[in-house]
Amino acid sequence: MDFSKPDNARTINRLKVLSELRKGECSRAELSRRLGINKVSIGDMIQDMIGEGLVTEGKKDMSAPGRPGTLVSINRSAGRVFAFDLRPRSVSVSVSDTLGHVLRFERFPRNEDAEKNIRHAVEKMSAGSDAKIFGSAVISSDDTFDTSFFPKPILMVPRAMAEAEAEIAKTEHLDGFLFLSWSDTFDAALYKGEIIPLPTLPHMKAQKDGICSCGGKGCLEVAASGKTLMERTGALSVKDLVRNTGYAAAVKEALRPIAVALSEAVQATSADSVMITGELSALPDSAYAYLQNLLSSLLPPSRNVIVYRALSGENGTREGAAIAALDVFFYRTQLLRKLNALQNYF
Numbered sequence: 001m002d003f004s005k006p007d008n009a010r011t012i013n014r015l016k017v018l019s020e021l022r023k024g025e026c027s028r029a030e031l032s033r034r035l036g037i038n039k040v041s042i043g044d045m046i047q048d049m050i051g052e053g054l055v056t057e058g059k060k061d062m063s064a065p066g067r068p069g070t071l072v073s074i075n076r077s078a079g080r081v082f083a084f085d086l087r088p089r090s091v092s093v094s095v096s097d098t099l100g101h102v103l104r105f106e107r108f109p110r111n112e113d114a115e116k117n118i119r120h121a122v123e124k125m126s127a128g129s130d131a132k133i134f135g136s137a138v139i140s141s142d143d144t145f146d147t148s149f150f151p152k153p154i155l156m157v158p159r160a161m162a163e164a165e166a167e168i169a170k171t172e173h174l175d176g177f178l179f180l181s182w183s184d185t186f187d188a189a190l191y192k193g194e195i196i197p198l199p200t201l202p203h204m205k206a207q208k209d210g211i212c213s214c215g216g217k218g219c220l221e222v223a224a225s226g227k228t229l230m231e232r233t234g235a236l237s238v239k240d241l242v243r244n245t246g247y248a249a250a251v252k253e254a255l256r257p258i259a260v261a262l263s264e265a266v267q268a269t270s271a272d273s274v275m276i277t278g279e280l281s282a283l284p285d286s287a288y289a290y291l292q293n294l295l296s297s298l299l300p301p302s303r304n305v306i307v308y309r310a311l312s313g314e315n316g317t318r319e320g321a322a323i324a325a326l327d328v329f330f331y332r333t334q335l336l337r338k339l340n341a342l343q344n345y346f
């Protein structure tokens with residue numbers, strides 16, 4: 001894209017306004033100040049965007065001195081994104097608004113009716129609204145599910161990345177965090193300015209034996225994944241592992257290989273903190289305290305790395321997937337980030 005062309009410059013300024021309003025409602029004067037774009041241009045842009053239904057005008061801003069301006073916000077019903085979470089034993093679909101709030105959610109067992117059920121749910125969730133459908137985020141560990149009827153375009157989102165997105169949207173200052181997603185399988189991501197997927201972390205050596213599906217020996221995946229623990233204990237679901245205290249000893253045993261893999265990963269990536277996400281993140285405080293002790297004992301004394309529990313629980317996956325899809329399809333955050341980097345460079 002050539003940014004010296006007026007049309008492109010206008011597109012970029014519109015994206016800047018949208019990404020600012022995504023953080024919360026704001027007056028025209030404040031937008032002008034924050035973005036360094038003159039008030040007349042901001043006013044014209046907002047007027048166009050109101051006409052297009054992208055933003056709405058709300059109450060008067062009484063927080064600033066002088067004549068009160070009206071607060072402008074993103075029109076939450078301007079568009080929607082779908083998110084599909086395809087798990088080994090269940091499939092789910094959710095639809096979210098332009099700010100990433102989940103509007104509807106349905107989950108089905110992964111059986112011969114799963115595709116029909118998901119198709120039906122997509123139809124229901126698309127009906128009765130004139131909101132534009134921007135596309136779909138898909139979180140999947142396999143490619144055996146028919147995705148041809150999912151609203152296009154489709155963005156594949158790694159599980160840990162989606163869960164990290166949801167946490168970052170809720171809490172500031174998560175830069176330097178390593179996210180370990182613990183459900184049926186493991187996944188990981190690192191947040192350093194942007195979210196960096198760490199797909200090889202589940203295949204770090206965490207114990208002596210156990211042949212992994214990757215062909216490796218003693219991988220974290222084969223040592224402690226939800227799937228492994230279910231096979232080991234006979235638990236019927238990953239949730240069951242957390243809820244049923246009868247499995248607490250097996251879960252506790254799994255924390256040792258997790259600590260081993262985390263200690264390696266934290267040192268390799270220079271992560272400052274760890275956050276456990278996914279279904280198995282709902283473990284009791286005592287399990288976190290035990291994992292914390294194990295990790296601290298494996299790290300050099302100078303490295304004080306705290307292990308946190310995700311705030312979002314299992315909602316985080318679909319919330320974060322929607323945010324990731326909006327980033328790409330609507331707010332185009334990657335483009336803005338690159339542009340900012342260029343501007344700082346010159």
Ligand SMILES: [Zn+2]
Nearest residue numbers: 203212214219
């Ligand atoms: Zn492996």
